Amino acid sequence: MNHATTLAGHDFVVTDIMYVLDRHPDPQWRLRSNFCNPHYVIAYCKSGQAEYHYNNEQVNVSKGDVLLFPKLYQHGAASDPHDPWSFLTVAFELADLQGTAEKAIESLPRCMASSYGYEMHELFGKLYRSWTSKKPGYLLLCRGLLMEMLYLIVRQFSQPLILTPQAHTIEKLMDDLQAHVHKTYSVDELAARVGLSPSYFRTVFKQTAGMTAIEYQNQLKINKAGDLLLGGYCNVSEAAEAVGFKDIYYFSRLFKKITGMPPSTYLKNR
Numbered sequence: 001m002n003h004a005t006t007l008a009g010h011d012f013v014v015t016d017i018m019y020v021l022d023r024h025p026d027p028q029w030r031l032r033s034n035f036c037n038p039h040y041v042i043a044y045c046k047s048g049q050a051e052y053h054y055n056n057e058q059v060n061v062s063k064g065d066v067l068l069f070p071k072l073y074q075h076g077a078a079s080d081p082h083d084p085w086s087f088l089t090v091a092f093e094l095a096d097l098q099g100t101a102e103k104a105i106e107s108l109p110r111c112m113a114s115s116y117g118y119e120m121h122e123l124f125g126k127l128y129r130s131w132t133s134k135k136p137g138y139l140l141l142c143r144g145l146l147m148e149m150l151y152l153i154v155r156q157f158s159q160p161l162i163l164t165p166q167a168h169t170i171e172k173l174m175d176d177l178q179a180h181v182h183k184t185y186s187v188d189e190l191a192a193r194v195g196l197s198p199s200y201f202r203t204v205f206k207q208t209a210g211m212t213a214i215e216y217q218n219q220l221k222i223n224k225a226g227d228l229l230l231g232g233y234c235n236v237s238e239a240a241e242a243v244g245f246k247d248i249y250y251f252s253r254l255f256k257k258i259t260g261m262p263p264s265t266y267l268k269n270r
Contacts, residue, residue, distance in 0.1 A: 014143045014150070018091040020131035025084040033076035039091040040105065042149065043067040044124040048085035052111060059111045061085065064121070066114050068153065088124045092146060108153060117201045123149050153266045169194050171207040177217060181224045182244045187213055221245070222258045229267055236263045 013063045018039050025031070025048055033053060033085075038076050043066070050061045054075035061067065062085075069075065094105075114120045127145040130138050173194055177185070185193075190213055191201035205213045221243040228239045240251035 004237075008135040010038060012094045014092055014146045015095045016093040016137070017131070017142055017146065018093070019221065020090050020128050020142070021088065022128055023085075023087050023089065025086045027081040027084045028078060029079040029084065031075065031077040034074055035076055036072045036074050037069065037091060038071060039093060040071055041067070041069045041089060041091050042146070043087050043089040044120060046086045046088065048083045049080035050077055051080065054110055061111055064113060064117050065110050066120060066153065067110060068105065068108055068112070069110060073110075075110070088128055090127065090146060112153070112156075114152065119152060120149060123152075130196070151167050166196065166204045167208050170205055174209060174216065178220055181217075181220045182242060184217060184244050185213075218254055219258060222255050225251070225255065225263070226259065229263060239263070 004255070029050075045061050045063055045065045045067075047063050050074060052059045052061060052067070054073070055084070121212060123145050127142055127149075130141045130145065136193065138160050173190065187202060190205075191198040194201065196204065202212065205216075209216050225239040225243045228234050228242055233239075237248050240248050245251040245254075252262050257268070259266055
């Protein structure tokens with residue numbers, strides 16, 4: 001299935017969390033074969049192993065794996081009796097803002113090895129601690145943490161899994177470009193910063209970002225300019241200058257190319 005196509009334009013928010021449970025190893029743990037939870041469920045395997053059955057498939061779950069089930073999804077499971085799993089599980093509800101939530105969740109694998117393993121481990125742990133401590137505002141924090149988990153899952157399956165050793169370096173460079181959106185760098189300058197040849201840099205950057213370095217910089221600049229305009233912080237000329245454009249006409253053309261409308265119309269339609 002083409003996850004990138006299915007997940008494009010998704011927009012949903014976590015509205016409620018029913019429970020957050022920490023299950024300790026239990027050789028006898030199991031779910032009947034036709035079990036259906038009335039809520040969305042996400043789970044994280046902390047240790048051990050389990051076996052899941054769904055959609056005529058048998059899937060082995062091990063440390064670091066993430067499980068994600070739509071509402072009323074029929075499945076069964078059993079802990080490995082010799083190496084029983086321990087896991088965190090969360091039941092939640094979503095508000096579907098664009099009619100895409102159900103389709104997006106269904107398009108994802110039920111069991112996945114996250115390419116953001118450390119981040120998922122930390123998020124699940126923090127979610128459980130926040131849920132059990134129930135300090136003032138804990139629901140806001142818990143919903144935010146769960147949204148971040150879903151974001152990482154969607155991000156992983158909206159683009160190819162990047163295995164090149166330079167991918168982490170490129171992601172750090174992308175963060176730096178976002179922090180200095182008012183500056184503009186050539187491909188040669190960026191390649192030199194990360195110690196790659198310009199031709200190889202182009203390949204690795206596009207693999208990682210899904211677009212060229214120039215397209216990425218332009219996207220960042222126009223997004224930032226749009227935020228400045230909508231926030232009432234400046235006019236069109238000032239917004240263009242704030243993100244590094246000296247030519248207002250070029251800025252307006254690029255703005256229309258990326259957003260589908262010129263800056264003046266963008267303001268009126270928001």
